[in-house]
Amino acid sequence: MSKLNLITKGLIKDNPIFVLVLGMCPTLATTTSAVNGLGMGIATTFVLIFSNVLISLVAKQVPDKVRIPVYIVLIAAVVTVLQLLMQAYTPGLYQTLGIFIPLIVVNCIVLGRAEAFASKNTVLDSALDGIGIGLGFTLSLTVLGAVRELLGTASIFGMKLIDGDGMLAFVLAPGAFMVLGYLMVLFNMYKSKFTDK
Amino acid sequence: MSKTFSIGGIHPHDNKISKDAAIENFPLVETAYISMSQHLGAPAEPIVAKGDKVKVGQLIAKASGFISANIHSSVSGTVRSVEMLPDLAGNPVQHVIIDVEGDEWIDTIDRSNDIVKDIKLGKEEIIKRIAECGVVGLGGAAFPTHIKLTPPPGKVADVLLINGSECEPYLTSDYRIMLENPEEILIGVRIMMKALGVSKAYVGIEENKPKAIKSMKGVADKGYTDIKIVPLKKRYPQGGEKQLIDAVTGRRVPSMGLPIDTGAVVQNVGTALAVYEAVQKNKPLFDGIVTVTGKCMTEQRNFRLRVGTTFDTMMFAIGGFPKDAVKLISGGPMMGKAVACMDAASVKSTSGLLLLTEEETKRGPERNCIRCAKCVEACPMGLQPYLLNRLARVNRMEELEENMVQDCIECGCCLYSCPANIPLLDTIRLSKAKVLKIMRGRPKK
Amino acid sequence: MARESTLKNMVVVLMLICLASSALLGGAYVLTKEPIEAAQLAKINQSIAGVVPPFDNDPNGDSFTKEYNGANYKVYPAVKDGETVGYAVETFSNAGFGGRVSLMVGFSMDGTIINTVVLNHSETPGLGDKMVAGKSNFSLQFNGKNPDEFKLSVKKDGGDVDAITASTISSRAFCGAMTSAYEVFKLCVADKTEKEAVNE
Amino acid sequence: MSKKDDTVEHEGIVIDVDQNFVSVEILRQSACSSCGAKGMCSAADSESGVIQVPANGFELYEKGERVKVVLKKSLGFKALWISYLIPLIILLILLLFLSTFKISEILIGLSIIGALAFYFLIIYFLKDRIKKEFVFTLEKLDK
């Protein structure tokens, strides 16, 4: 697999949200605006990259049966570091994303990449994989957030487009499910066109 | 308040437009095509061969197997051949074809018009005579009557129900005989009571036939007080045997059970008449009352028709196939069979010929089920036809079984009432067969 | 691929990993400890600065709590040239639509509301969250008003406050928090005058 | 009759047969199999799928044969009650009861855990009875 491929596969082919349908909780909860989605995406990408790197470093030495606990410990450690860093340097974002930052630990994407990729590949590849998947995740979250923000508050990245309020439902829980549902359909349609050719 | 059954049911217009036409004899035919499968169960085995001379009432085929019935010639003449011919559905069935010569009856038949009231024969002899005469149920299913009159070991009958409800729209054959032959029917009932050893009998008649109720009551009050005439609400399928038992006795036939499980035996009024003729007059069952009706016809008729008359002949006799009729139904509009092959001939249980125009019968285009529950409301068995239909279409046989698809009596209420024209009964009927096959294939515990 | 698992190597490996990561964590904690505290402080200071007149003291260091109606309120005095120029009161109400609403309210010494900053809330985006300055003019209407003359309740309830449309509940909560703040402010002022009286 | 309604069925493959038991490995076609991330998710999701079914001797099973393991659904729910819901009730009742007194929370917590341990101990002693009740049956699959 080429290095470039490692990075781009997360966008379409292995898109963690639209294809793998993983990590749904933060996806739905934190995408009330494009910025929030972007923030969550970057936070997750951070964890993905570092956990992938750490795990690919130690994978060879770890006995099979404690594989999962070791991964969890490592991932949790990375997440905690992230928490600390965010508290220190982006307190606002940390507060908005709230509980979903620690929940990155149980985000299936992270563990999933650890299991499926990092444990079997070199450090560099794992890092690239983390970047790629993280990119896909971030992009999807941002798009989702942007759409919700646009429909819900008639603004994008915080900029008001028209005077008025937008459709509130889209910022609230129902809108999260709905937008994701329709985006998924669009994505699948696009993807099938893409692969048919 | 008249009695009625407890669940579901529908109220189609009864259209009994032929009710005032007295029964007339159908003219003799030139050739009779007598089917060997006129009853539920194994076909009878012909005992005549090409060239044999037969008389009216002569035995031409013997019952084969446990559920089967004798068949007698309905005409006199020469056997032309014994061969496979299509029945009304177009499927090949063995027929005895007789070229008619005159109208010579076997001499054991009492052809007088006297009413014989005395029941001389004993229990066993009655059943034997009924079997010999090939009497089958005339309520539709053509189940051999002698078997019904012999409850299986361990089961005891305590009540006989006579089905005079004739809940099918259009048909008036039972109605006419209740008007014209009430006493014979009641004697027939007595005979069956004797055969079953029961002391109670009820005749259920729908309220839309007040004259029949009056006529039957009039006779019953004079000398047949052990037979009660029970007026029933007009509601389809009042005549379904499970519904009739429920309406008259309040008992419910269990799922997968037979009427006898409730101690009841149900017979049609026509069957009672046939039993009377067989036992008292020694006349085998080779003819029956047939209503020929339809809104597109100028004249409505009730005939006494010999078995083996082709539909073509009948149409010819009434002056040809009406122009705007598109469908010919043997039986009523709810349960009758559409005739696919005009060359097929009538059988013992043929009770009516109904002609419908395209407008009356054409099914509308199927639409999405709107879950209106009209079918659920209509189903007299408490089933959920919409669900059965859905399950049938995705082949979920186990769930169909759980949802009691086997209980469906194929009354058609669901399809009748479905506003979306969903072919509910078509799919249900099919899945019934499939599920039955699965159930049969399962090892018995 | 990976090694055979025995009890011993499992414990050892896990142990090592745990040691390593805890070291990492501990390190990270130590490193970020100060920035985090600084960030928290900055946030408070920023909101204080936003609601009181310019000051030259460390309001956070000088803060004290006041009890009012069974709850403790944090008060940050703003002192300029030794003179108390105002109080920032950290106040809250639990009657918000989404629960608690916390505000920082600044008063000048005569009781005039200088400004308010919403510290924390969980009101519905697009509705109740219009109480945040910048999302609507709701919170601005208090500025420069003195609660003695300006009745701190929504017009529907007979007060002088224009509620956020379709968010009476949030508006009421906001007013409630303001009222508490004002009461606390009055206590502070009373205390201060008392103290000064004693001093003199 | 109505078989499916009150039973739960799993397809499995006979992996071992001895005098008393037929061991069947369940083919996992349940919830997880549809999930794209089965292997990856759930921290320690390493359940086994082997079920031992008492052999009744009437039917012979071969290694590698495909069979259906049937358990009454009501029994499944009963198992759920015994192992999760009754402990849950114990937990809640104890919790609510103890917290009406002025006991330290750590004590409450520990005593609840103790009680649960005790409960499971009882189950342990009753295990033979339980074993008799939760019987799986095997059905051959045609072919």
Added chain:
Amino acid sequence: MEYIIIIIAAVFVNNVLLSQFLGICPFLGVSNKISTAAGMSGAVVFVIALSTLVTYLLQYYVLIPLGIEFMQTVAFILVIAALVQMVEIILKKISPSLYQALGIFLPLITTNCCVLGLAIIVVSKEFAFGGDPHMLNLAEAVVYSTASAVGFGLAMVLFAGLREQLELNNVPRAFKGTPIALITASILALAFMGFAGLV
């Protein structure tokens, strides 16, 4: 009374799935049979009750006294994972047949957001049910998390029912699977918003 308010709040008003977005993956992924959903929910309720009990104690009697609250995430996840495994081992050990019988409600998704999320929520959020805002005490914390888990179960079972129905319908092909599940969830969430403000 307070407990009742907590329960209503947790089950309906702040339903974990529909308004807090915790445990969406099992919600979308778990089989569409009502009985499986119910069975799984039962197990989840117990696991959540037990794990919040333990993590609550951990938080207040270990982490806070030692001044290492920042270890919360690591500690909780490890404890929960271990706890769940332990319950399984215990069950398996004390009665293999019982364990097998349970196996029909596979799988218990051991550590999803829902478990960890609730554990964190009950120790970190201020609550003001009917009274002064305060951190939940042990009993309230466990009741809250249990009720939340029940809310999770309720939504799961409702959803399983809706999906059983959908399976018989002809959903347009593009929407089959996850998309229609999401849109159904969306309308369900819309409906549940009616409970807003109930407590």
Added chain:
Amino acid sequence: MKKLLVSPAPHIHGPQTTKSLMRDVIIALVPSLLVSIYFFGFSAIKLALVGVVTCVAVEYVIQRYLIKCTVTIGDYSAAVTGLLLALNLPPNSPWWLMLIGSIVAIGVAKLTFGGLGQNLFNPALVGRVFLLVSFPVLMTDWTIPASWFREGIDASSGATALSIVKEGLAQGLTLDQIFQNHNFSYMQMLFSKIGGSVGEVSALALIIGFAYLLYRRVITAHIPLSIIVTVALFTGIFWVVNPEHYTDPLFNILSGGILLGSIFMATDYVTSPMSKKGMVLYGVGIGIITVLIRYFGSYPEGISFAILIMNAFVPLINKYMKPAYFGKEVKNG
């Protein structure tokens, strides 16, 4: 020779078709529509028109161009949805509100699920609740538009009876005071002198529609009656306990959308249970949730939510409350 038509039995069909049922619902809504036109004039006509036209158009466009399946606008079900949605909005709603509502109702709640009969939730209500959540300001603005026939509504003009009561109670008034201030009487409610959404202004007109639906056997009375009885009983209990604070049952039934909801929306075939027992349970559930939301929730009116919530229970109800089989006991296999 003539080719016969052959089909399995039965050979005749009842008079009802999907189209006739939907047409009957529209007819049953005519009295309410007329009353609202009388009171709200052009704006009622405008809403109804926009609703029906957009619903039908959205259905047409999606079916024709997006899903590419047979177009089913001919069965009038989209028109029913549009009309009901229009009757559910405040009389002064702008046309684009109606437009958005229709798109959500038909596009999201109906066609995404496969069209008529396949949806799990009542489309018109999904539309309404979506609007309610999205545009709370507009959706609770009960200003009365000018009418050709009469001028505004009396003193109580605007707000619905329920919101007046809720607001009044919040200000600490007693019910008597509120009633006096606003001149409520039941006659007004029957004959529509109270503010409210387009369709709920006259209880009498709705009841006439109900009678028509019953007469035409379009619906049975199970669902509406069980809702109304439950609401009456439940509010009755509160009322008996504290008449100062809780309104009486009759007020509760006549006010808000209880009648419109229970007669026309809760009875939507597609999203209500199939068995009679199930229908009653469903109705009771709607009644209870409605009252809970009314009394304790943040919305003044709860029946829309209550119906949607119970819609979600329908599959469970259908599964566990089947009609009684005729042959109850199952004998021999």
Added chain:
Amino acid sequence: MNTVLFTILSLSILGILLALILYFVAQKFKVEEDPRIDDVQAILPGANCGGCGFAGCRAFAESCVKAETLEKNFCPVGGNEVMKQVAQYLGMEMAEKTPQVAVVRCNGNCDNRPKTNNYDGFSSCAVMSSFYSGDTACKYGCLGHGDCVLACQFDAIKMDPRTGLPEVDESKCTACGACVKACPKMIIELRNKGIKNRRIFVSCVNKDKGGIAKKACAVACIGCTKCQKVCAYDAITITSNLAYIDYNKCKLCRKCVVECPTHAIWEVNFPVRVPKKETSPLVEQ
């Protein structure tokens, strides 16, 4: 510094605890799913059609892994190639199968077989055949409602709107046999694909006597035995007035095709003959 100490301590304790627990888990839950199942499943086509007789591809993969020989296991969809891969992967022998294809044995299109009545029920061959013989005089022939089309997962069988008969797309048909099972009239048969995909078969299942059959359908087999006589390889048998060609014996000599007076015998994928006689109906099409 305390904090760091506590951190290290607590995490290490937790780590050991976890290790112990997991060790026991590992002990107890030894059985793991055979990883080969996944691999075999990956080789399989993944159609989940059940053509192999198992519940789906995974079940089939399980069975392959667990089975001792592959004799009983064959995936018709993947065919020999896939089975070869599976066998190779598992190190087993495989039983090669001659490739087959579904063949529709009815040519009763609208011209050949006039309608005798109009059907007005649920459009389903099974429903139709369950209550009557069909809308033509041939009670054996295709009913034309496409149950077979619905059954096919591979889009390999389609109704030809001109003839009203199903048509198999050879390139797509995997010989899974679903259509064979679905047809209530038992018209479809799986036959060897034949050399160069050439096949000869009797496209008729009518068992009526010649006269009746011919009246019902112009291209019916009338059981005249001409083909049987002309076949040099004994490939043709006639039972109940119907000829049947055994594809294992047929040498594709095409003599019978010419001989059949009703053109009931079809040849497929042969080069076009020098037109000295009428060609068979298929070649015309």
